[in-house]
Amino acid sequence: MPEIKLTIGDKNLSSWSLRPWFLMKYAGIPFTEENIKLDRPESRAELNKKSPSGLVPFLQHGEAAVWDSLAISEYLNDQFPEKNLWPEAALARATARAVSAEMHSGFSALRTVWPMQVTHRDLKHVTSGGVQRDIDRINTLWTMCRRDYGKGGDFLFGQFSIADAMYAPVVSRLTTYGPVALSAEASAYRDMIIDLPVMKEWEDGARAEIGIS
Known part of the structure; x- marks a missing residue:
């Protein structure tokens, strides 16, 4: 399986970044982490270059490019059904x-x-x-x-x-x-x-x- 890379913002501030990071960490889904500091002069250009939405979080997995924390979570649920990321009932x-x-x-x-x-x-x-x-x-x-x-x-x-x-x-x-x-x-x-x-x-x-x- 290709490597999963999650691009996130500052950990002190980026609540949307925490969501998929927390999900993968707790569920034991291996990934590499890239951090882009927000609210800096170069931040917007760097985000626009990397993320389709120009925002974080952003997940890359082979040819897949997924932005938005809930969409990332659903994608991970599809990729790792054995993790049971939604309740069974x-x-x-x-x-x-x-x-x-x-x-x-x-x-x-x-x-x-x-x-x-x-x-x-x-x-x-x-x-x-x-x-x-x-x-x-x-x-x-x-x-x-x-x-x-x-x-x-x-x-x-x-x-x-x-x-x-x-x-x-x-x-x-x-x-x-x-x-x-x-x-x-x-x-x-x-x-x-x-x-x-x-x-x-x-x-x-x-x-x-x-x-x-």
Whole structure:
């Protein structure tokens, strides 16, 4: 099989990059990583040269060129069916796809007002401008997924899935700007994700990029 290369942005800031990186790391899919620093004079030209969309993340696999984090996740699911990246049961799988798509297209207030800053903790930022509404919806989704589908393990649908990768940056944001009020189920899920070795590895990379220990 050809080598997989994932091009990402800064680990401290690029929430969309975290999603496929987290997915491949946790699922044990081998890949090489290329990092393009964002918000620099040369960034736009470099991104336009490498990525069809001019954005990160961007995955290369032989002749395949896939951009967009959810499309990359679906591509990996097709390439590695043995990894079971979606739940096996039809209803759980449909729900996992729905909550992933909702993350992909929604929660604009949270993403705008609370940009990902992996290396920060407990900033206690304001929840105006629709942020609290987004938090409440996320709390509802996490609680529902864990209650209805998560009895077989610690993840949203019991076993690890693409849905967990899609919400990993949200976990980071809630840790950066919290504390926030969540249900017991959602709080346990947040704490479990942030303590995973793969999240620690991403945070270590972010700290190294900006020169802090």
